[in-house]
Amino acid sequence: MxxxxxxxxxxxxxxxxxxxxxxxxxxxxxxxxxxxxxxxxxxxxxxxxxxxxxxxxxxxxxxxxxxxxxxxxxxxxxxxxxxxxxxxxxxxxxxxxxxxxxxxxxxxxxxxxxxxxxxxxxxxxxxxxxxxxxxxHKPAFQGLRLIGFQWSPLSHAVKSALAGYMVPFEWLDFETNPAAAKLLESTEFEAADLPVVVYADGHAVARPARADLTQYLGLLTQPSGDLYDVVVIGAGPSGLGAAVYGASEGLKTLLIEREAPGGQAGTSSRIENYLGFPTGLSGTELAHRAWTQAVRLGAEFLAEEVTNLCVQDGYKVLTLSNGSEVRTRAVVLTTGVSYRKLEVPGIDALSGAGVYYGAARTEARSCDQQDVYIVGGGNSAGQAAMYLASYARRVFIVIRSKSLASSMSAYLIEQIAGTENIEILPFAQVKEVKGEGHLEAVVLQMGEQTEERPARALFVFIGAKPSTEWVCGTVICDGKGYVLTGRDLVADPRYAASWKRPREPFALETCVPGVFAAGDGRAGAMARVAAAVGDGSTAIKFVHQYLDE
Structure with missing residues (x-):
């Protein structure tokens, strides 16, 4: 080469x-x-x-x-x-x-x-x-190659997983790229088996499960230790911040993530208001740097999902989806949030086949000279619009309000205003999506008028919900599923009895002593990357105080 x-x-x-x-x-x-x-x-x-x-x-x-x-x-x-x-x-x-x-x-x-x-x-x-x-960079004939169908949700899921770990790969669309069929012939599989991953050594896997990808990446799926000082659950900005500070301060630290590092922030195509990066960087780049930093400092990374948390003899015991258990003295919950689904007719059948939640950077190139739609008016939507504008013919931002002023940062509004192929559609909402096998059109309600428009892709950014379903039976969550911590527990008569210790809970401590919550999944948290990182580092301070008791 x-x-x-x-x-x-x-x-x-x-x-x-x-x-x-x-x-x-x-x-x-x-x-x-x-x-x-x-x-x-x-x-x-x-x-x-x-x-x-x-x-x-x-x-x-x-x-x-x-x-x-x-x-x-x-x-x-x-x-x-x-x-x-x-x-x-x-x-x-x-x-x-x-x-x-x-x-x-x-x-x-x-x-x-x-x-x-x-x-x-x-x-x-x-x-x-x-x-x-x-x-x-995707060098020719080197590294991992993925053969699949453009409109296959599973192909999209594999692309997103690889991109989340910043693994360079070559995407070969079986229907449009002649090289895809030739490469598939060199394997034992056929078109009905797609998507197929072909690794650099020639080994091929059809319809790869998450375990196949994590094995290729060399990620751990079983803990190497019997007992940890602190386990951080979730590798978004808050969890990565906790892992960096925990490891750097001498705590035996384990970071568990069920998907890819970065969380919701990791799907952002460009973050331009994070301190110290004047030209901005993608959420994936930020997450990858933080992940590398945490591992370099001694944190252990586990690619698994936590399904249960309980307390035994003062230790916290975490059950993983593979059936194994992890014992730790303290836990930091940084499970974050996920994008809410758009509830309109036809959308479930097209999810991953033209309808995407988050920036879906892996699909941007396939939108070349096509019309795409973005639903939502927050910063993530604005960042995605700017990124997609480099590829798409036109990018339409669909918002219910009059303008972006109340929901988006000024620098993004200014950039969008200066980009000719981005158009804002105020007082509008998506009422239906249509397509056979993939997205072909969106139906928009704009004031009293309903209009059907052709669309190559629809990207959804309509708010978030906390990813805390599995833990709300152990710690106290509010009505929306956000974890309650610190003064929010003892100040409310409904929850005061849940705290059993003579001292007040630490600021980020849940109703279970030694279990802390940080980041967007915590009640009252500020939805900013810098705030999430600060939350994670602050949680480690309280972990030290708890362990010193």
Whole structure:
């Protein structure tokens, strides 16, 4: 396989030599480093790379170049290599232009010159960008390949599972891609067995169960220890935050997740208001970084589902869906929330076949030059609209209210207003979905008028419900299923008798001492990624206090 390319562009020979030297010193083992001294020269190299089908991973361009400024070059490069990471090299005087380019040229980062020492000011940023590129890059004839039908809910589920763990894979639609039939012939399966996963070593699995995928990923499905200090249930932002802080502070920490890391936030196509990421990042990227961080610090990750929680001799005993048990001294419930289902005629039959809950980034490319609809007016809906607008012909946001002002962040509203192929449909709601085997049309109620429109996909973001059904018989939940903690327990006469200890419950403690709740599944929690991470880290503080009793 050809090495991916890193291209550096600068008209100043001294600066170009310096960046070329630093890039080769750090990245030449895994990447081919090229250089150009002008925008036109860089475009010529990019066209040659495209002709040779060589992958471009990263393009670094100086802003102040005669003939073609760096921002212009980065913008033109998108037509040739839309998935490559783009970095602008700037002086302090050019930072305003760089910030403007974040939206205009979809800039991934900007670096101030000089970057000495590169070990601190250059390499960490480039490693992060290249890691993100590698996670999304799909090299030809290498790695995992998935053969299936575009409109198969099971195919969609497998794609979503792989994407949730940031596993690079090649999707081959059996009905439209000739390579799919040829690859299927090399296995023992036929079209009736689809979807089929073909691993890099040639081993194939038809209709893969979750256990098949977790085994391929090398994830644990059985705990390695007999007793843990704290078990975190749910790997959304709150659970990942708890795992990072628990492991870093010396607690024997186990993190259990039934699906993929990230929770509801993990389905967000782009989060732009999380502290420390000025160009934004996807929910999957954020979750993967946090997961890697937690494991590096010593947390153990278990890909399983918890079905029951009980207390035996002061220890908390968790029963898993595979029948095994986990014993722990403390528990942090970070089960989060899930999107509510849209209750309209025809929708159940089309779920996963044109109707998707959450951003469904794996389906974006299949919406190329088609009309798609988004139901909901929150930030997740806005992030999905911006992402889908890069592929779809038109994106319609269906909301019941007059505008997005009361439900969406201002920065997203501004971006949507500036995107020509996004249209907001106020005072509207979906009344029915239609299609034979896959979504073909949506029926909209707009004021007093009803209109049927063709649609390639419908993405639903209509609020959330807590994923606490399995635990509400053990801890106290409110009428909507959110877990009650701290003062909410003792202040309400209905629940005060449930607390048996002489001390008051800690702020995030449930009615079961040593069982804490954090994140969106907790009553009164703020539905923000940063707040969820803070909740998870705060829960670990109270875990320490409980264990010290």
């Amino acid at each position: 050809k090495k991916p390319v890193i291209l550096a562009v600068d008209d100043d020979p001294q600066v170009l030599n310096a960046i070329d030297r630093d890039l080769r010193a750090e990245f030449r083992r895994d990447y081919r480093v090229l250089r150009a001294d002008s925008g036109d020269g860089a475009l010529a190299i990019l066209r040659e790379l495209q002709t040779r089908a060589e992958p471009l991973a990263l393009l670094l361009a100086d802003q102040r170049m005669p003939g073609m400024e760096g921002v212009e070059l980065l913008e033109k490069s998108r037509a040739l290599f839309p998935d490559a990471k783009r970095v602008l090299l700037t002086a302090y005087a050019d930072t305003e232009a760089a910030i403007r380019a974040i939206n205009g040229a979809r800039l991934d980062y900007y670096l101030l010159k000089p970057w000495d020492p590169p070990q601190e000011l250059l390499y960490p940023t480039l490693h992060d960008l290249l890691g993100a590129w590698q996670a999304q």
